[in-house]
Amino acid sequence: MRKYLLLLLIFIFVGQVSAIEAGGEYAILANLSWHDGTYKTEISDFLNIDLFLPQVGNNEIQYSFIVTDPLLDLLEDKDAAYYTRKLYLRRKFDDFSLTVGRQPVSWAFGSLLNPVDYTPGSLVADRESSGKYTDALELYLPLEWNSGLSLLASYPGGFSTDFNKMKTGVRGRFGVGAFDLTLNYVQEAFSIRNSFFPRERLALTLKGDLKGMGVYAAFGHYFDDVLDSSNSLLLGIDYSYNLNYYTKITLQLEYLGLGNRSLSPVLGPFIFMNGRGDRLDLLSASLTYPVDDFSSISLMSMLNLDGSRIFISPVYQNTLSANIDLNLSGQVFFGEEYNFTSLSTGLTYSF
Amino acid sequence: MKRFLAFLAIFILLFTSSTFVHALTAEEIINKRDDNEYLETARAEMEMIIRSGRREMSKTMISLTDKQNSLTEFTNPRDRGTKFLKRGDELWMFFPDAEDIVKISGHMLNQGMMGSDFSYQDLMESDKLIDLYEFEIISEEEIDGRPCYVLEGLAREGKEVSYYKRKIWIDKERFVGLKEELYARSGRLLKELNVLQVEEIEGRWYPLRSVMEDKLRKDTSTEVILKAIEFNPLIPEGTFTLENLR
Numbered sequence: 307m308r309k310y311l312l313l314l315l316i317f318i319f320v321g322q323v324s325a326i327e328a329g330g331e332y333a334i335l336a337n338l339s340w341h342d343g344t345y346k347t348e349i350s351d352f353l354n355i356d357l358f359l360p361q362v363g364n365n366e367i368q369y370s371f372i373v374t375d376p377l378l379d380l381l382e383d384k385d386a387a388y389y390t391r392k393l394y395l396r397r398k399f400d401d402f403s404l405t406v407g408r409q410p411v412s413w414a415f416g417s418l419l420n421p422v423d424y425t426p427g428s429l430v431a432d433r434e435s436s437g438k439y440t441d442a443l444e445l446y447l448p449l450e451w452n453s454g455l456s457l458l459a460s461y462p463g464g465f466s467t468d469f470n471k472m473k474t475g476v477r478g479r480f481g482v483g484a485f486d487l488t489l490n491y492v493q494e495a496f497s498i499r500n501s502f503f504p505r506e507r508l509a510l511t512l513k514g515d516l517k518g519m520g521v522y523a524a525f526g527h528y529f530d531d532v533l534d535s536s537n538s539l540l541l542g543i544d545y546s547y548n549l550n551y552y553t554k555i556t557l558q559l560e561y562l563g564l565g566n567r568s569l570s571p572v573l574g575p576f577i578f579m580n581g582r583g584d585r586l587d588l589l590s591a592s593l594t595y596p597v598d599d600f601s602s603i604s605l606m607s608m609l610n611l612d613g614s615r616i617f618i619s620p621v622y623q624n625t626l627s628a629n630i631d632l633n634l635s636g637q638v639f640f641g642e643e644y645n646f647t648s649l650s651t652g653l654t655y656s657f
Numbered sequence: 658m659k660r661f662l663a664f665l666a667i668f669i670l671l672f673t674s675s676t677f678v679h680a681l682t683a684e685e686i687i688n689k690r691d692d693n694e695y696l697e698t699a700r701a702e703m704e705m706i707i708r709s710g711r712r713e714m715s716k717t718m719i720s721l722t723d724k725q726n727s728l729t730e731f732t733n734p735r736d737r738g739t740k741f742l743k744r745g746d747e748l749w750m751f752f753p754d755a756e757d758i759v760k761i762s763g764h765m766l767n768q769g770m771m772g773s774d775f776s777y778q779d780l781m782e783s784d785k786l787i788d789l790y791e792f793e794i795i796s797e798e799e800i801d802g803r804p805c806y807v808l809e810g811l812a813r814e815g816k817e818v819s820y821y822k823r824k825i826w827i828d829k830e831r832f833v834g835l836k837e838e839l840y841a842r843s844g845r846l847l848k849e850l851n852v853l854q855v856e857e858i859e860g861r862w863y864p865l866r867s868v869m870e871d872k873l874r875k876d877t878s879t880e881v882i883l884k885a886i887e888f889n890p891l892i893p894e895g896t897f898t899l900e901n902l903r
Contacts, residue, residue, distance in 0.1 A: 329734055329737050356737075356738075358737075403900070409756070410754070410755050410756045412755040412756065412757045414752075414755060414757040414759060415759060415760075416759045416760070416762075429755055429757075434754070434755060438755060446900065446903075448895070448898060448899075448900040451744065451895075451897065451898040451899065452744070452747075452749075452898070452899055453899075454899060454900060479899070484746075484747070486760045513759075513760055514760075515762060515763040515764070518763070518764055519762075519764065520762025520763070520764060520765075544762050544764075544765075545764060546764045546765065546768070554768055556765075598709050598877075599707055599709045599714070599769070599772040599773075599877060600709060600712060600714065600772065625714060625735075625772075627712065627713075629734055629735055631735075656734040656735040657734050
């Protein structure tokens with residue numbers, strides 16, 4: 307209950323201090339799934355609050371938090387779970403900027419899957435996980451208008467003075483002609499029987515246009531002292547087909563190859579697509595058709611090329627009046643060992 | 658008689674020459690219109706109301722622009738914090754949740770921006786109209802009681818434009834566009850823009866409210882309302898960069 311009092315106080319405070327504004331969204335979701343003849347229903351809700359604090363000089367503070375199941379927990383008289391997504395201070399200096407605190411670190415470049423994200427699997431096909439938000443220190447050095455260097459030190463397991471528990475990364479972004487090229491290096495520790503081993507990755511991504519088509523690629527090489535070294539490769543295209551002058555079907559198609567099963571966390575919530583062998587070859591496609599200005603139908607599918615797994619997800623999205631979005635989706639999975647089907651619906655109110 | 662003929666000749670000469678002096682060419686009309694509507698640099702606050710049938714959706718934004726570049730940040734609840742950076746022919750987008758910056762593929766640029774009847778390409782054409790099209794005066798008409806020049810412009814050779822042909826109705830007194838029709842190369846009418854309200858701001862006439870209709874779709878329109886505009890503000894160096902998009 308204390309959480310609700312805290313929320314109430316924040317709203318009162320925000321209302322009184324006009325320079326601070328609050329926004330966010332509340333969503334309620336229902337899911338019906340069945341697996342081996344067993345049905346399961348699940349209802350959940352979340353409240354996401356962003357506080358927009360005024361910039362003071364070159365300093366910017368961001369604060370955003372999420373309360374999971376606020377309504378359901380209130381009805382059951384439980385304490386709601388609270389998670390800080392962002393709480394950071396960014397200061398711009400003449401030649402660089404520094405960001406300190408809980409912050410999202412996402413190295414997305416427009417692909418459905420990203421084998422070379424800072425945190426693998428933290429943002430997959432627009433589904434994000436809390437892994438994207440990390441306690442970190444980031445130094446950003448702009449080079450040109452479309453080029454820059456980002457140096458990161460983060461503490462995924464909470465702040466620790468033990469260097470072994472720290473994760474570090476460097477990402478360079480460069481405009482090469484009309485292409486967006488990024489090079490990145492990540493070192494993190496992983497534990498085996500309470501011992502920490504460093505693991506390193508060197509990667510590059512490329513995105514641009516080729517003859518009216520968007521093209522992108524990513525390649526990562528993982529140096530590993532304990533497990534075998536391995537590579538990941540992603541190749542993708544995006545393309546729009548005009549049904550008439552302004553109705554466009556948008557297609558995204560990509561291939562992901564992972565050289566080692568230990569890299570499968572890059573699949574994030576789609577980890578069930580991991581197949582039989584040590585290697586993973588996955589084909590993903592997404593097709594979007596805009597019904598009108600307010601609604602769209604899309605279809606996403608994934609196929610494990612060893613033939614063992616296929617996943618299909620149709621989605622209908624409609625922007626209703628009064629800032630409410632309706633989302634209906636289905637998920638069908640056919641695997642060698644098991645199948646599942648689920649239907650989900652959600653209403654999101656933005657304020 | 659000779660004296661009369663000489664007087665007549667002088668009168669005709671004077672009359673015709675004065676006509677030539679006062680009749681504006683298409684180029685002069687477009688230049689006068691550009692003097693009002695072309696932005697060297699500007700800071701604008703706008704609202705965009707997207708209508709489809711009886712449904713509508715409102716988006717608000719703040720935009721900074723110079724001759725070739727613009728930075729737009731959405732401020733309405735659903736899209737708050739979403740930013741677009743247009744830099745020359747490139748478009749970059751910032752997603753506030755993940756704080757990702759992604760380069761938008763070229764083929765996406767002629768889609769409606771955020772569901773509106775304006776495409777990204779519409780917003781990216783920042784050259785002066787006279788540099789993109791060759792205009793001629795085709796007639797004179799009245800719009801809401803205001804006499805207008807009607808000009809037709811065809812895309813100049815080698816210029817990349819979203820619409821091959823455009824017809825513009827320009828107020829003869831205030832030199833501000835009151836209506837515009839945008840055509841495909843095939844001659845098909847694609848979009849129509851009607852200006853509902855103009856106002857003199859800092860000595861230049863500028864459209865405050867206008868409605869764009871996509872003529873290939875039934876019952877859709879996008880109204881743009883200019884809430885505030887500052888002409889020629891000083892835009893700091895480094896504004897139109899990926900660093901500033903974050």
